[in-house]
Amino acid sequence: MITRIKQGMLIFLVACLLISCTNTAKISASDKVNTSVAQTVAAAQPTGGLPLPDGAVQPTNPAPPPVEQPTTTPPPLPTLAPSIPTLPPSPTTDTCNQAKFVQDVTIPDGTKITPGLAFTKTWRIQNTGTCSWNTAYAVVFDSGHSSGAPTVTPLPANVPPGGTIDVSVVITAPTTNGDYTWKFMLRSDTGRIFGFGAGYAYPMTAVIKVEPLILLTALPHFTLIPIVFPKYDFTANYCSATWSNGHQDLPCPGTKNDSTGFVVQQDKPRLQDGNTRDTKSLLTHPEWVDGGAIVGIFPAVSIESGNRFKTTIGCGYSGTSCDVLFRVNYKKGSDPFVELGTWSMKYSNAPLDIDIDLSSLAGSDVKFQFIVFANGSSSQDLAHWVFPRIAK
Numbered sequence: 280m281i282t283r284i285k286q287g288m289l290i291f292l293v294a295c296l297l298i299s300c301t302n303t304a305k306i307s308a309s310d311k312v313n314t315s316v317a318q319t320v321a322a323a324q325p326t327g328g329l330p331l332p333d334g335a336v337q338p339t340n341p342a343p344p345p346v347e348q349p350t351t352t353p354p355p356l357p358t359l360a361p362s363i364p365t366l367p368p369s370p371t372t373d374t375c376n377q378a379k380f381v382q383d384v385t386i387p388d389g390t391k392i393t394p395g396l397a398f399t400k401t402w403r404i405q406n407t408g409t410c411s412w413n414t415a416y417a418v419v420f421d422s423g424h425s426s427g428a429p430t431v432t433p434l435p436a437n438v439p440p441g442g443t444i445d446v447s448v449v450i451t452a453p454t455t456n457g458d459y460t461w462k463f464m465l466r467s468d469t470g471r472i473f474g475f476g477a478g479y480a481y482p483m484t485a486v487i488k489v490e491p492l493i494l495l496t497a498l499p500h501f502t503l504i505p506i507v508f509p510k511y512d513f514t515a516n517y518c519s520a521t522w523s524n525g526h527q528d529l530p531c532p533g534t535k536n537d538s539t540g541f542v543v544q545q546d547k548p549r550l551q552d553g554n555t556r557d558t559k560s561l562l563t564h565p566e567w568v569d570g571g572a573i574v575g576i577f578p579a580v581s582i583e584s585g586n587r588f589k590t591t592i593g594c595g596y597s598g599t600s601c602d603v604l605f606r607v608n609y610k611k612g613s614d615p616f617v618e619l620g621t622w623s624m625k626y627s628n629a630p631l632d633i634d635i636d637l638s639s640l641a642g643s644d645v646k647f648q649f650i651v652f653a654n655g656s657s658s659q660d661l662a663h664w665v666f667p668r669i670a671k
Contacts, residue, residue: 373471373473375467378407379404379407380475381402381405383400384519385399385400386398386399386401386487389486389488391489392487392488394453397452397580398449398511399447399448399578400450400461401447404475405441405442406438406440406441412438414434417431417465418464418465419431420462421472421474424460426453427452427453445518448485458488458489460486462482509669509671510668510671511580514561517575518531520575520578520649521575523573524571525574537564538567540564540565540572543562544560544561545561545663551598551626556591556666561664561667562661562662562663563649563663564657568653569656574648574649578646580644580645580669581644582637582641582643583671587634587669588619588667588669589634589668590664593663594626598660598661601624601626602655602660603662604624605649605651605664607619608650609646609648616648620635625654
């Protein structure tokens with residue numbers, strides 16, 4: 280029995296050597312037979328088996344064939360156009376219509392005005408653009424208090440690039456006390472709106488404080504004396520007038536001792552009688568030639584029944600050679616100027632109070648003209664109009 284087992288093992292070893300010497304990965308029909316023989320021999324081994332000879336290979340179960348997996352094709356990705364940021368268009372600068380604010384000529388911001396008073400606000404501006412301004416350009420209301428100011432006020436003259444001009448609007452103060460603001464821009468002859476400052480986007484302003492009528496108590500009888508506010512103050516609005524010496528335009532305000540003539544505002548003037556008036560005056564001096572003159576024409580004022588023209592005229596205290604004629608003319612609409620009054624004044628005379636009823640002009644828009652003529656030499660012709668006004 281043992282001899283047969285040895286013979287079987289020898290046969291098994293020979294078969295294994297033959298299999299390893301074939302050096303091929305293919306399994307032939309004879310290979311299958313040898314494998315079966317080996318499996319039979321192994322089954323005949325006692326439990327626990329015998330150690331394999333050196334070089335023998337433990338047979339293993341063949342691996343199952345791979346299962347073919349279904350192929351999934353991913354959906355194509357969307358094609359995206361490159362993202363290019365959109366930049367806002369660069370602003371174009373209008374070099375034609377540009378302006379610079381120079382100064383307030385009348386009614387500085389914060390001026391106190393009596394309720395219902397009409398006043399003229401004047402600004403001095405400069406054309407800093409490349410285009411000339413013509414009289415189709417205008418000052419236009421922009422924003423602020425919704426009443427009392429005109430919507431459109433045409434420029435009074437042409438302005439070349441670099442030139443300056445005084446522009447004015449007539450505003451009626453509200454009847455209710457408080458602070459009020461009006462804002463104005465410029466409009467070109469093509470309708471373009473422009474202003475001042477950065478981007479030429481800022482307006483000119485008229486800012487006032489409306490205050491009630493003030494009553495003072497007079498001693499010793501405690502009589503109430505009302506302070507009368509004028510309907511129109513020529514002194515406050517003097518640079519809204521056009522000034523000349525009859526053949527040459529004059530600046531406003533002028534410069535004292537200008538030989539071509541001048542007009543300036545003076546606080547608390549002292550007249551030839553040595554007394555100082557506690558108010559303001561227009562100090563005018565005609566051109567420094569024999570028979571010289573100075574002329575001022577004010578914007579139209581709407582006259583109502585009961586209005587009066589009032590002022591005090593006289594010579595300046597230092598003008599000892601003063602010898603002049605004061606004259607006031609008026610005109611309605613396109614009518615020619617008509618004389619309202621003429622008064623002679625010398626240094627040796629006393630100052631003269633003027634009070635003229637204007638009721639005959641009620642309902643009309645009236646322009647007033649102030650004139651001072653030199654009687655002979657114009658030396659020291661310091662002619663004062665003290666608080667000239669249209670009183671209610």
